[in-house]
Amino acid sequence: MVDVPTDARDAVASESSELASERAYVDVLYARLDALREEKAAQLARVRRTGAIGSLQNQSERDAYATMHEDRLAQLNAVEERLVFGRLDLDAPHAGADADEADDDGVGTTRYIGRIGMTDAEQRRLMIDWRAPEAGSFYQATAFERHGVRRRRHLILKGREVVHLEDDVLDESLLDEVEVHQGEGALLAALTQRRTGRMGDIVSTIQAEQDRIIRSEMKSVLVVQGGPGTGKTAVALHRAAYLLYEHRERLKSAGVLLVGPSQAFMRYIERVLPSLGETGVVMSSIGELMPGVDARAEASAEVARLKGDLRMADVVKRAVANRQRLLAEDRRVVVEGTALTLTQRQVKRARDKARATGKPHNEARSTFVKILVRELAEQLQETLEESSGGGNKADRSYLVEDVRSADDVRLALNLCWMPVTAQHLISQLLSRPEHLVAAAPHLSAAETLALLRPADAPFTEADVPLLDEAAELLGELDSASDRAQSDAQRKRDVELAEASVQATDEMLAENGQDGLVTAEAVLQLNAASGPTTTAAERARADRTWAYGHVVVDEAQELSPMQWRLLMRRCPMKSFTVVGDIAQASSAASTTSWAAALDPFVGDRFRLEELTVNYRTPTQIAEAAARVAQSAGLRVSTPRAVREGQWPPVVERVDPADLLASIRAALPEEVALADGGLVAVIAPRELVDDVWGAAVELFGRRVGSGSGGVEQDIVVTTAHQSKGLEFDVVFLIEPQAMVEEADGGLGDLYVAMTRATQRLRVLAASGVPEGLEA
Ligand SMILES: Nc1ncnc2c1ncn2[C@@H]1O[C@H](COP(=O)(O)OP(=O)(O)OP(=O)(O)O)[C@@H](O)[C@H]1O
Numbered sequence: 001m002v003d004v005p006t007d008a009r010d011a012v013a014s015e016s017s018e019l020a021s022e023r024a025y026v027d028v029l030y031a032r033l034d035a036l037r038e039e040k041a042a043q044l045a046r047v048r049r050t051g052a053i054g055s056l057q058n059q060s061e062r063d064a065y066a067t068m069h070e071d072r073l074a075q076l077n078a079v080e081e082r083l084v085f086g087r088l089d090l091d092a093p094h095a096g097a098d099a100d101e102a103d104d105d106g107v108g109t110t111r112y113i114g115r116i117g118m119t120d121a122e123q124r125r126l127m128i129d130w131r132a133p134e135a136g137s138f139y140q141a142t143a144f145e146r147h148g149v150r151r152r153r154h155l156i157l158k159g160r161e162v163v164h165l166e167d168d169v170l171d172e173s174l175l176d177e178v179e180v181h182q183g184e185g186a187l188l189a190a191l192t193q194r195r196t197g198r199m200g201d202i203v204s205t206i207q208a209e210q211d212r213i214i215r216s217e218m219k220s221v222l223v224v225q226g227g228p229g230t231g232k233t234a235v236a237l238h239r240a241a242y243l244l245y246e247h248r249e250r251l252k253s254a255g256v257l258l259v260g261p262s263q264a265f266m267r268y269i270e271r272v273l274p275s276l277g278e279t280g281v282v283m284s285s286i287g288e289l290m291p292g293v294d295a296r297a298e299a300s301a302e303v304a305r306l307k308g309d310l311r312m313a314d315v316v317k318r319a320v321a322n323r324q325r326l327l328a329e330d331r332r333v334v335v336e337g338t339a340l341t342l343t344q345r346q347v348k349r350a351r352d353k354a355r356a357t358g359k360p361h362n363e364a365r366s367t368f369v370k371i372l373v374r375e376l377a378e379q380l381q382e383t384l385e386e387s388s389g390g391g392n393k394a395d396r397s398y399l400v401e402d403v404r405s406a407d408d409v410r411l412a413l414n415l416c417w418m419p420v421t422a423q424h425l426i427s428q429l430l431s432r433p434e435h436l437v438a439a440a441p442h443l444s445a446a447e448t449l450a451l452l453r454p455a456d457a458p459f460t461e462a463d464v465p466l467l468d469e470a471a472e473l474l475g476e477l478d479s480a481s482d483r484a485q486s487d488a489q490r491k492r493d494v495e496l497a498e499a500s501v502q503a504t505d506e507m508l509a510e511n512g513q514d515g516l517v518t519a520e521a522v523l524q525l526n527a528a529s530g531p532t533t534t535a536a537e538r539a540r541a542d543r544t545w546a547y548g549h550v551v552v553d554e555a556q557e558l559s560p561m562q563w564r565l566l567m568r569r570c571p572m573k574s575f576t577v578v579g580d581i582a583q584a585s586s587a588a589s590t591t592s593w594a595a596a597l598d599p600f601v602g603d604r605f606r607l608e609e610l611t612v613n614y615r616t617p618t619q620i621a622e623a624a625a626r627v628a629q630s631a632g633l634r635v636s637t638p639r640a641v642r643e644g645q646w647p648p649v650v651e652r653v654d655p656a657d658l659l660a661s662i663r664a665a666l667p668e669e670v671a672l673a674d675g676g677l678v679a680v681i682a683p684r685e686l687v688d689d690v691w692g693a694a695v696e697l698f699g700r701r702v703g704s705g706s707g708g709v710e711q712d713i714v715v716t717t718a719h720q721s722k723g724l725e726f727d728v729v730f731l732i733e734p735q736a737m738v739e740e741a742d743g744g745l746g747d748l749y750v751a752m753t754r755a756t757q758r759l760r761v762l763a764a765s766g767v768p769e770g771l772e773a
Contacts (some may be wrong), residue, residue, distance in 0.1 A: 022087075022155055022162045025112070029084050029127055030160050032118055037076045044069040071279065078274040079115040082157050084127055085204035086113035086138050089151040089174070113138045115203065116277050129277075130203050131245040139211035146170045154186040154204060191614055191642060194676040195727050195756055197712075199269045201276055202234045213608050214239045218247055218549060221605035223593045224578040227636035228624065228753030229615025232578040233723060236551050237269060239576050241276040243549055254548030255539050257569060258283045261554040262297070265723045269553075280536045282547070286562060287461040289569075290468055291541050293423065297719065298460040301742060302450055307462035308559020310599065311442055316469040319429045319439040320361050324351055324368075325416050333376070333408040340379045342412055346372060351417070360475025361420070368417045369404075377403045419477050422470035426463060431455035465561035468568065471543055546571050554723055555579035560599065567600045577605075582628060582635035583722070583753075584746050610638065615725055617644025620759045623771060624752040630770035631745045648752075648759040650772050655764040658686075662693050662732065662762060669730050669760060670698070670713060676727030680715045681751040683736040690732055691715040718747035721754050729755035735766040 047065045090109040117129035128135045137147035150171035156164040166186045169175055187205045206214065213224055213235050226232045240256050258273075260266050263285050273281050287295035298304040306312075331342045354368035377400040384396065403409055429435050432455075436448055443451070459467065539545040550570045552558070556579035558566070567573065581592060597605050613621050618640040628635040653661040662680070670678050682690040687704075694702045694715050703711030714726065718737055729751065731737075737748045748768060752759060761771065 019162060019165060022165060026084055026155065026157065026160065026162050029112070029114070029118065032120060032126060033076060033079070033083060035121075036118070037073065040069055040073045040076060044073060074274075074279050075116065075277045078279070079277050081275065082115070082204065083160075084112050084114035085155055085157070086130075086135075087111065087153040087155060088113065088138055088141075088149055089153070090137075091148045091150060091171075111135070115275070129245065131242045136211070136215065139206045140208050141170055142208070143170050150174045156186065156189070187614075188642065191756075194674075195725055197268070197677055197714075198271050199233065199237075201238070201272050202231065203238065203276060206238065207231075207612065209610060209612070210235050210238075213610070214242050215246075216606075216608070218243050218574055221573060221575040221577060221597060221601050223555075223597070223605050223607045224576065224610060225580065225593065225607060225636065226578070226610030227580055227613060227638040228583065228621070228750070229613040229640075229725070230610035230636075230638045231612075231614055232580070232610060233269060233553050234272075235610065236553050236576060236578045237272045238276065240281050240549075240551050241273060241278045244278050244280070247548070251548040254546060255536060256281045256549045256551065257539070257547040258551045259289070259553065259566065260285055261557055261722050262286075262720060263288070264720055265554070268724050282536050282539050284540070286558070287464060289565060290422075290459075290464050290471070291543050293459050293464065293467060295459045295461045295464050298462040300450065304460075304462045304559065306443070306447055306451055307466060308561050310560045310564065312440075312466060312561050313469055313564065315440040316426075316429070316466055317473060319425060319435065320470065320473045322435070322438055323361060323418060323420055323425070324355070326351065327416065331412055333406065333412050335376070335380055335403050335406040335409060338380055338383055340376050340383070342372065342376065342409075346375055347416055350375075354417070360473055361417075362477050363475040365417050365419055369413055372413060373400060373404045373409070376409060420474060421477055422467045422474055423459070425470045425474065426459075426466050427455055427457070429466075430463075431457070462559065462561075465559070465565040468543065468565045469561075472568070545569070548572065549574045549576070551576045551578075553578050554583075555596075556581050556584040557722075558596065560596070563596060563600060573601055580636065582633055582746070583750050609636070611636075613638040613640040615756055616640060616753050617642055617755075617757065619644050619647045620752065620755050623648045623759070623773065624749055626770035626773075627752065627768055628745055628749050628770075630768070633745050633749070635749070644757060646758045647773075648761065648771075650761045650763065650767060652767065653762055653764050658733070658762070658764045659689060659693050662690060662730075663697060665760065665762065666694060666697060666713075666730065669728050669758070672758060673712075673728040675712070676757070678713045678728045678730060679721060679724075679726035679754060680713070680730045680732060681718055681721055681754070682715065682732040683740050684717050684719075685736065685740065686733060687715060687717055718751040722750055725754050725756055727756050728758045728760070731759065731761045733765060734761055734763055734768050734771060738768055 044066060047062055047069060050062055088109075088111045090111065092109070111134060112127040113130050113135045114127040115130065116127070117125075117132060118127045119125050130138070137149050138152060141147040141149035141152060150169070151174055152168040152170065154166040155162050156166065166189075187207070190202065190205050202210075210231050213222070216222060224232055224235060236258070240258055244251055244256060258281050260269065260283070266283050266285050270283060273279070273283075287293075287297070298307070327342065327344045327347050330344055333340050333342055350368050350371040353371060354364040357364050357367050359367070380399050380403060381396050384399075429439060430451055430453055433448065433452060436443070436451060440448065440451075539547065547570045549572075550566060552566060552575065555577045566575075577593075577597075584591070593605070593607060594603065616624070621638070621640045625635055625637045651661070651665075666678075666680065680690055680694060691702065691704050694713060698713050701711055702713045702715060704715045731751050734748050734751075737751065738745060741747045745768075761767075763771075
């Protein structure tokens with residue numbers, strides 16, 4: 001940035017003509033936005049008015065138009081706030097340049113940069129979308145590399161009015177010609193704003209190193225490593241918006257998936273993409289990636305590690321194969337009063353043939369059933385012919401149906417090859433010792449014991465990849481042949497299946513084994529997927545959806561099995577992966593990007609690093625780095641952009657006084673936050689007590705865990721605070737946090753680096769090394 005002469009700076013003081021002219025221009029932009037909204041609303045109303053009559057094709061065309069207009073209208077509504085934020089004054093256009101770009105004062109070319117591109121009614125350009133190539137210099141230009149930029153101006157708006165201008169003059173000769181406006185800088189102003197509990201976009205102040213990453217090419221895997229607060233999440237979100245703009249055609253139907261660590265985090269970031277004019281990105285926490293399952297965090301680090309191991313893919317494979325059983329002995333089945341024999345050999349041959357189709361379990365089942373039904377029907381025909389003296393060769397094609405619908409046959413076939421859902425398979429695998437032992441011979445007795453849990457236990461984030469693996473191997477329960485059956489037949493099937501479940505369960509229980517399927521699983525045969533509208537909704541509901549690009553935040557936390565699941569979601573392997581290896585805290589997480597990605601893409605990934613910390617003031621960032629380094633953790637130590645008002649405060653208290661000390665200190669912190677957000681981050685074992693203490697003091701102002709960001713005082717664990725930020729962090733019992741993580745520093749490091757202004761630590765059982773200067 002160049003020095004600005006004092007007289008030029010003085011010009012800011014008065015209501016300048018520049019400000020007035022910017023206000024006039026911004027009025028034009030908002031008037032145009034209003035006109036476009038009205039136009040779109042009218043188009044939408046017209047499409048809707050065309051009535052419900054018409055052919056199916058007309059109706060679906062009308063729906064498609066309506067969705068298109070709705071999307072555009074939603075986009076126009078979402079960009080209201082800070083519609084325009086930048087202006088570029090460029091070198092005079094060379095001969096033959098676009099006449100639209102000539103500025104009226106003749107100084108050169110002027111471009112306004114905003115959330116979307118806009119033209120006037122005559123198609124003259126009014127404002128450029130920040131993602132367009134011509135807007136790139138707004139973010140990239142420096143005094144050394146001007147990219148033709150003479151002046152970069154930030155327009156700071158309140159509502160629809162320009163309240164302030166911030167100029168970067170890159171061409172010093174301009175200083176003699178124009179009025180220059182300067183203040184604390186748009187970036188610093190953005191960074192010192194009070195936090196709201198919702199992430200905002202950074203579109204007006206994206207920094208050059210961030211912009212390069214946002215705009216880098218889409219193909220293959222891009223890993224963005226960066227210390228706390230370096231803008232990884234912001235970059236990931238802006239990159240998703242950029243890719244959708246730049247590759248709209250390719251991504252329109254396949255879509256983009258954005259994955260984050262928790263529902264709280266997804267809520268924290270959910271407004272950013274709409275404010276960038278993008279509503280179609282599918283956002284999902286890692287626990288929501290299996291449609292129909294809402295998984296919670298895995299409480300045990302050991303269990304998360306075991307389930308995250310890639311060997312679990314083989315375990316699930318074996319669990320599925322074990323559901324394709326052979327008969328212990330030949331079996332008698334009765335069809336319409338005639339006794340037939342289903343032999344062990346027949347079942348084995350049918351199983352081998354069904355497996356040889358290569359289809360998933362539930363789909364291959366129809367081959368298995370078809371073979372055996374046909375063979376039993378032949379047996380039945382022979383028996384009937386024999387009993388009628390051999391001469392009666394009447395057409396007996398109906399026998400196949402008789403065999404298929406005979407209760408005995410259905411029970412026998414279900415016993416050998418029962419249709420099963422992923423949920424059922426995995427909950428049985430994890431609750432029945434004999435299932436687990438048979439499928440996971442590599443586990444020690446202690447490990448097997450650690451994995452076992454009650455059959456009705458809720459699924460966890462570590463289960464999601466197992467469910468996905470199972471779903472992949474099981475295929476659709478509702479196979480094509482099932483679908484072809486009439487409703488009546490299907491109803492009968494469900495009833496029969498229920499009866500057979502019961503019978504099978506009883507029979508197996510007698511033998512000391514468990515049932516194969518629940519009535520709930522069988523009833524899912526009837527579950528029809530409801531109507532969906534947008535591509536994003538369809539994608540979210542469809543486990544097998546192949547996305548065009550996947551953005552993963554806090555990626556250091558992913559276990560190998562979770563990576564495997566994500567790779568399946570994007571067969572093109574087009575990924576943006578952002579994270580910080582040093583912040584890894586889950587037991588299954590990775591220790592290096594190369595180790596995490598090697599099983600899936602080898603060394604075919606690009607690594608970029610972000611080096612500036614925009615969140616945490618220097619003093620807090622240094623304390624966090626000291627703690628990590630004292631424990632031998634290698635951390636990226638990004639340069640903090642600003643000094644804080646307060647150094648971190650560390651207080652030692654007697655364990656017996658811990659809660660009383662919290663009660664005494666919390667009001668002070670809330671007062672210092674001055675209306676900003678306060679997080680009380682505590683070890684898991686203390687979080688309920690701490691929450692109780694906070695509620696006693698502040699009642700409904702206190703939120704907890706994932707619901708917390710709605711309130712201005714949040715009591716949470718380090719794990720839940722991942723990716724979030726608060727004006728003040730009040731950290732309870734750092735040593736217990738380390739111990740809970742089996743000595744890992746990741747959680748404490750994360751908790752300390754959530755603060756944007758102030759960090760206070762209350763320690764009753766020791767202070768981890770490095771925390772105090
Ligand atoms: N260029 C920028 N302009 C304004 N604010 C920025 C910029 N870059 C980052 N920030 C702000 O800095 C804060 C930290 O950014 P973000 O949460 O993306 O960092 P992160 O690297 O994901 O952090 P962590 O890994 O610690 O969770 C956010 O408030 C973000 O809005």
